[in-house]
Amino acid sequence: MKRTRKKTMSKTIVNVVLAFICLIWLIPTVGLLVSSFRPAVDILQTGWWTVFPHRDYVTQSTITLPKDTDLRQPIEVNGEVFDDDQLRSGVTAQDGSRLIWENRRARTIQVQQPDWKVNTNFTLENYNGVLTGKSFEIMQADGTIKAQKGEGLSKAFLNTMVVTIPSTIIPILIATFAAYAFAWLRFPLRRSMFVAVIMMLVVPLQVALIPILKDYTALGLNGSYLGIWIAHTGFGLPLTIYFMYTFISQLPKDLFESAFMDGASNFTIFTRLILPLSVPAIASIGIFQFLWVWNDYLVSLVFIGSQPDVQVMSMRIAAMVGSKGSDWHLLTAAAFVSMLMPLTVFFALQKYFVRGLLGGSVKG
Amino acid sequence: MNDKGMGLLKKPFKFGYTLMLSMVLIMALLVAACSSGSGGSNSTASEEAPATATPEASTEATKEPAGNADGSPLEQALAGNYKGTKVSMFGPFVDVDQVKFEESIKAFEEQTGIDIQYEGSKEFEATISIRIDGGNAPDISDFPQPGLLANFVKSGKVIDVSQFLDADKLKGNYNQSWLDMATMEGPNGSIMAGVWNRSSVKSLVWYPKKEFDDAGYTVPKTWDELLALTEQIAADGDPAWAIGIESGAATGWPATDWIEDIMLRTTTPENYDKWVKGELPFTDPVVKNAFEKLSQIWLNDDYVYGGRKSIVTTAFGDSVTPMFDHPPKAWLHRQASFITSFFPEGLKSGEDYDWFYLPSIDEAYGNPVLVAGDLYAMHNDRPEVRAVMEFFTTGESIKTWVQSGGVIAPMNDASLDWYPTDVERRMGELVKNASTLRFDGSDLMPGSVGAGTFWKGTTDYISGTVDLDGALKEIQSGFNN
Numbered sequence: 044m045k046r047t048r049k050k051t052m053s054k055t056i057v058n059v060v061l062a063f064i065c066l067i068w069l070i071p072t073v074g075l076l077v078s079s080f081r082p083a084v085d086i087l088q089t090g091w092w093t094v095f096p097h098r099d100y101v102t103q104s105t106i107t108l109p110k111d112t113d114l115r116q117p118i119e120v121n122g123e124v125f126d127d128d129q130l131r132s133g134v135t136a137q138d139g140s141r142l143i144w145e146n147r148r149a150r151t152i153q154v155q156q157p158d159w160k161v162n163t164n165f166t167l168e169n170y171n172g173v174l175t176g177k178s179f180e181i182m183q184a185d186g187t188i189k190a191q192k193g194e195g196l197s198k199a200f201l202n203t204m205v206v207t208i209p210s211t212i213i214p215i216l217i218a219t220f221a222a223y224a225f226a227w228l229r230f231p232l233r234r235s236m237f238v239a240v241i242m243m244l245v246v247p248l249q250v251a252l253i254p255i256l257k258d259y260t261a262l263g264l265n266g267s268y269l270g271i272w273i274a275h276t277g278f279g280l281p282l283t284i285y286f287m288y289t290f291i292s293q294l295p296k297d298l299f300e301s302a303f304m305d306g307a308s309n310f311t312i313f314t315r316l317i318l319p320l321s322v323p324a325i326a327s328i329g330i331f332q333f334l335w336v337w338n339d340y341l342v343s344l345v346f347i348g349s350q351p352d353v354q355v356m357s358m359r360i361a362a363m364v365g366s367k368g369s370d371w372h373l374l375t376a377a378a379f380v381s382m383l384m385p386l387t388v389f390f391a392l393q394k395y396f397v398r399g400l401l402g403g404s405v406k407g
Numbered sequence: 408m409n410d411k412g413m414g415l416l417k418k419p420f421k422f423g424y425t426l427m428l429s430m431v432l433i434m435a436l437l438v439a440a441c442s443s444g445s446g447g448s449n450s451t452a453s454e455e456a457p458a459t460a461t462p463e464a465s466t467e468a469t470k471e472p473a474g475n476a477d478g479s480p481l482e483q484a485l486a487g488n489y490k491g492t493k494v495s496m497f498g499p500f501v502d503v504d505q506v507k508f509e510e511s512i513k514a515f516e517e518q519t520g521i522d523i524q525y526e527g528s529k530e531f532e533a534t535i536s537i538r539i540d541g542g543n544a545p546d547i548s549d550f551p552q553p554g555l556l557a558n559f560v561k562s563g564k565v566i567d568v569s570q571f572l573d574a575d576k577l578k579g580n581y582n583q584s585w586l587d588m589a590t591m592e593g594p595n596g597s598i599m600a601g602v603w604n605r606s607s608v609k610s611l612v613w614y615p616k617k618e619f620d621d622a623g624y625t626v627p628k629t630w631d632e633l634l635a636l637t638e639q640i641a642a643d644g645d646p647a648w649a650i651g652i653e654s655g656a657a658t659g660w661p662a663t664d665w666i667e668d669i670m671l672r673t674t675t676p677e678n679y680d681k682w683v684k685g686e687l688p689f690t691d692p693v694v695k696n697a698f699e700k701l702s703q704i705w706l707n708d709d710y711v712y713g714g715r716k717s718i719v720t721t722a723f724g725d726s727v728t729p730m731f732d733h734p735p736k737a738w739l740h741r742q743a744s745f746i747t748s749f750f751p752e753g754l755k756s757g758e759d760y761d762w763f764y765l766p767s768i769d770e771a772y773g774n775p776v777l778v779a780g781d782l783y784a785m786h787n788d789r790p791e792v793r794a795v796m797e798f799f800t801t802g803e804s805i806k807t808w809v810q811s812g813g814v815i816a817p818m819n820d821a822s823l824d825w826y827p828t829d830v831e832r833r834m835g836e837l838v839k840n841a842s843t844l845r846f847d848g849s850d851l852m853p854g855s856v857g858a859g860t861f862w863k864g865t866t867d868y869i870s871g872t873v874d875l876d877g878a879l880k881e882i883q884s885g886f887n888n
Contacts, residue, residue, distance in 0.1 A: 084751070087725055114644055146734060147644035179503045181510065182811040182827050191506060256541030265543055345537055349501075349528045361529045362501040368654075369724055369749050370502070 079375035080165045086372055093162040100133070100141050100155035108150040120152060169376035173363065177370065194351060196380055199359035203337065204384075205268055206347070206355055210275035210336045211329055214283050217276070219325065222287035223317050227299065228309065237288075243281035251278075252345050259346065271347045275336050283328050290324035291317060326395030334385050356381050480571060481801075484794030490520030492791040497538070498549030498781070499531035503748075504813075511808040515798055521791050539564050544786035547795065550601065551781050552850040553588060554857050559784070560591040560600045566785045567598035571793050572800065577602075580800060580818050584844035588851075589782060602800045605814040606780030608834045609743040609847060610668050615730050616761040619738065630672070630768040634703070640738050641709040648704060649712045649737035651726025652719055652866065659862030661723045662701075662869060663849040664777065665741060669697040671775035672768040676843045683848045685856070689864075689883040690876070698868070698875055700768065705869060712737035719870045724749040731759070741765055743779060744815060744834055756830040764837060773842035779850065780817055809835075853886065860885030 077091040093099075106120060117124045120142055125134050130152065133143040145151040176195035180188050224230070225237050255274065256265070264270035294317070302312050318325075340357040349358050360377040364370045483489065500508060505527045512523050526545070528534055532555060538544055539559060550556040559565050569577075577586060581603065591600040612633075624640070627633040640647040652661045670679055674693050681687040682694060708714040712729050713721065724746075729736035731751050740746070747756065754760055767774055783799050785792055798804050802821030809816050809825045815834050816825070823839075826832035838844070849857040860882045868878035 087728065114642075148734060150644070177502070179506050181507060184807065184810045184825075193502060193506060253537060253541045256537060256543055260542045344528070344530055344534060345541075349526050350524070358528070362527065364529075365502040365748070366500045366504045366527075366529075367724065367745060367748065 075375055075378060078372075079169050079379055080167070082164060082166045082168065083372035085162070085164050089162060093160070094165075096159050096161045098157050099160040100143075101158040101160060102145075102153045102155050103140065104154045105145055106142075106152045106154060108152065110150060112150050114147065169373055170380070172370075172373050173376045173380055177363070177373075194359070196356060196359060196377065198351065199354055199356040200380075200384075202353055203356040206271055206275075206343065207333060207336045209268075209272045210279070211333045213272060214276045214279040214332060215287075215325060215329055218280060218283035218287045218328075219291075219318070219321065220313070221280075221284045222291045223313055225284070225288050226292035240281050240284050244285065248278045248342070252341075256345060265346065266348050266350060266353060268347075268353065271343060274342055274346050275339070278342065279332050279335065283332060286328045286331075287321065287324060290321055294320055323395045326392045330389060330392050333388050337381075337385050479573065479797055480790055480793035481797035484519040484521060484791065484798070487520060489791040489794060491522075492520075492789075493522045493524060494547065494789075494792050494795045495545040496523055496525045496547040496549065496795075497531070497535065497545035498525065498527055499529070499551055500549070501527040501529055507808045507811055507813070510811070511805055512798075513807075515795075515804065519794065521795060523795060539786065546787045546789070546792045547783055547785055549604075549781050549783050551779065552858075553591070553600075553782050553846065554851045554854060556600055556782055556784055557591050557851075558854075560593050560598065563594045564786065565593070565598070565600050566788050567593070567600075568602060568785060568796055569599040572599070572602070572797060577800060580802075580820055582817070582819070582839075582841075582844055585780075585817055588846050601782040601784035602796060603780050603817045604783050604799050605805055605808065606778055606817040606838070607744045608815055608838055609664055609777040609779060610765045610775075610837075611742065611744060611762040611834070612765050613727070613730070613740045613742060613746060613760055613762045614738055615735050615759060616757070617759060618733075618735050624738075626763040627766055629766050633766050637704060637710050637739070645736060645738060646708075646712045646714075647710055647738050649726050649728075649730050649740045650705065650718050651721030651723045652869070653722045657858070657862060658719065659866035660849065661742065662705075662718075662865040663857075663861050664743070664847065665701055665705075666694075666697050666865065667845070667848045668741070668765055668777050669700050669768065670694070670848070671777060671843065671845055672765075672772055673697055673700065675772065676775065676845060679845055679848065683851045685852070685886045688886075689879045695875065695879060698879070702875070715869065715871065719866050744831070745813065748813065756828045761830055762834075775843035775845060776837055776841035777847060778815075778817075778838060778844055779847040855888040856882065856885035859888075 074091045077094055078086055081091065081094075108118070108120070112118060114127045117126050118130065120130075121136065123136055125142065127147075130142060130144050131147075133141050133155075136142050136154075139156075141155040141157075143153050143155065145153045174195050174197070176193040179191045179193055181191055183189050221240075225233060225240075259265045259270050264273070298316055298320075299312055302316060307315070338357065339355075340361070343355045343358060347353050347355065349362065354362075360374065360381060363373050363377060478486070505525065509525060512525075515521070516523055531549075532552070535548055535550075535555075544564065556565065585603050586599070589599050589601055589603060590597050593600075622643070624636060627636050637647040650661070652659050654660055667679075670682065670693075673696055678687055678693060682689075682691075687693065704710050705718065706715050711718060712726075723742070727740050727742075727746060727749055728751065730738065730740055731754065747760075750760060764774065764776075783796065785796050800818065802816050802818040805814065805816045805818075805821065806825055808814050809821060809831075810827055812827045812831060815831070815838055817838065819839070821835070823832050823835050826835050849861050851857065852861065864873075864878045864882035867873045867881065868875060873881065
């Protein structure tokens with residue numbers, strides 16, 4: 044009895060702590076989500092948290108001072124004396140109300156009382172701008188205004204899919220073959236080749252950009268999907284091979300032995316045993332690679348560029364804020380649109396993800 | 408059981424951790440060595456490249472006059488000789504600017520059959536270096552910062568446009584100041600590195616016109632009047648200036664524009680040029696004087712909306728909004744012509760807002776105008792690229808863009824009638840009639856200063872973390888990098 048109570052106690056504490064950490068973790072995202080539904084002007088003036096009921100000062104009345112009040116001298120309001128700085132930042136009068144300038148020029152002061160307040164000004168405009176494209180108004184020579192729709196995210200969304208899916212499947216396919224070979228087959232130079240692959244993990248991909256670009260220019264691969272698939276495959280392989288290797292090398296050897304005894308070839312072992320058994324690992328490295336490629340900006344910037352027919356979403360979103368960044372408020376909505384796909388993938392593969400992370404750590 | 412024939416191992420083989428770790432460390436060292444090594448070999452490659460590239464260019468240049476017999480590249484293009492060819496172009500403007508640009512070249516594309524494939528990227532400055540070094544240079548690139556272009560000219564990666572453009576025509580169509588600004592030092596002497604296309608004026612002070620008139624203020628004609636107006640507005644109860652210099656990684660640039668404008672008004676254009684080249688140090692009294700003039704307004708909490716502290720934390724684009732509150736909370740904002748795109752929607756130019764010329768400080772230096780603009784440079788020499796470059800020297804190439812508002816045409820054959828509003832027409836006039844035209848200095852300085860210590864040092868000074876002398880020393884140190 045005692046023990047179970049103790050157990051529930053500690054469980055509750057763990058849960059509370061976890062919930063708290065989750066909350067802290069989620070706050071920025073929630074803020075972003077709320078902001079994405081707010082008009083740009085509101086975002087500039089008040090924080091996103093003001094959409095929740097909060098205590099704030101509400102103006103009860105205004106006092107108009109004589110026009111010729113000298114602002115650099117102490118100012119008398121309702122029999123009390125304040126200076127300009129106090130009135131700028133707001134000052135509490137004796138009756139508990141707060142006094143603050145409404146308009147210094149007109150010499151009007153607001154008398155405020157604290158009260159509950161909710162900010163409920165929401166709009167779908169940001170999402171509209173992101174999904175269907177902004178509308179530009181272009182003045183014509185004859186003075187008429189031509190409205191033109193800019194590019195939305197839909198084309199870029201498809202482009203990103205076309206880039207991401209092969210860039211996830213190809214490296215994982217190669218890596219699984221390679222990992223099987225490294226773990227279970229004998230062939231010359233296996234050890235040194237594996238070490239070479241591991242060493243690639245520490246090479247920052249930035250050093251490879253210009254040399255690869257030169258080769259691509261020679262091969263005519265710049266700005267093509269094939270080029271970026273190869274690039275992402277290359278950059279992703281070391282980690283994927285290493286990850287798959289650690290998993291596959293942990294599989295029980297007896298399985299393969301008996302399969303081999305029954306006359307299975309390496310390929311049969313691979314397709315019938317290795318692949319089904321390593322689904323959790325494939326799923327979790329798949330999520331990694333998918334997220335990495337989906338969110339990638341640098342590699343696409345260099346190898347695929349910003350021609351509208353191939354442009355990926357991360358670049359399209361960056362372009363949406365405009366040359367001078369005047370449309371920054373669209374970023375909030377765009378971020379959520381671009382988040383949809385990774386979230387879907389994550390939740391679809393999530394149960395494998397946890398299993399995959401534990402893969403190899405618990406034997407039994 | 409004998410595993411020899413199985414092809415399978417008894418156990419997955421394991422690596423010793425020491426071996427693995429040492430290999431990784433060795434690899435890390437190798438990479439470090441390679442990156443510095445390749446940097447070295449890159450620079451030699453780029454030194455060799457021009458030596459091999461220029462003879463080709465010059466032989467083509469000598470070939471060209473023969474072909475010129477039947478007209479300039481543009482005339483040939485208009486005659487339809489380059490139909491079906493493609494010209495790639497890469498530049499920093501995206502979104503609405505891109506739409507307007509494409510609109511302005513549409514007629515040319517239809518007439519000549521040349522397809523100009525424009526690609527805009529927010530990361531132009533970073534990408535263009537990778538592209539050019541990677542041998543994937545676009546035919547034409549659009550540099551808003553001539554200082555950056557100068558680097559590529561130095562390494563011989565840019566084609567001299569004066570080889571095929573008629574010098575007299577250019578002189579007739581551009582203010583000499585523009586042509587001087589396009590002339591840069593290449594590996595084999597100075598070349599004309601590109602042609603100017605769209606430009607913007609910087610010496611403008613914006614104000615909410617209707618409220619401004621209603622309040623009984625008048626547009627100041629001299630610096631003293633400007634200070635008097637500032638003081639009057641302060642006495643009336645508002646800070647006069649709306650100032651914000653926050654701009655992400657580029658925080659501080661609006662402040663450098665102010666300094667440049669003040670420099671032009673307190674010293675000779677020659678001194679300004681020397682300053683930009685680094686021959687007149689920031690620590691010189693002349694430059695210090697400009698910073699002190701700035702401080703008179705900026706560091707006075709009564710004059711700036713939100714006070715000195717808020718200057719560095721307010722985004723430059725958001726800083727204008729208090730001017731359009733009812734009644735305005737701030738009254739004046741010095742910024743280039745593009746700032747209108749940050750104004751709240753629905754304002755009418757000429758009624759709700761207008762601008763006046765930032766008045767001169769010392770009459771001895773006339774009415775200088777600070778400008779910025781885009782220099783179109785050429786990387787691949789093909790006849791159709793030449794034709795497009797020549798097209799960009801004509802006012803026609805930017806006509807519809809001017810008509811839709813937001814840019815100023817630097818060419819003389821661009822008619823003032825094209826501007827959609829009086830507000831913009833007066834900017835066109837200002838540029839055309841300027842006694843001295845100077846380019847935004849921070850865009851001309853080496854990147855380590857113009858896009859580095861100048862921004863940072865000024866920001867530090869404004870925020871109050873260093874004193875003026877310390878800030879000037881900090882900025883100057885950028886020239887040594």
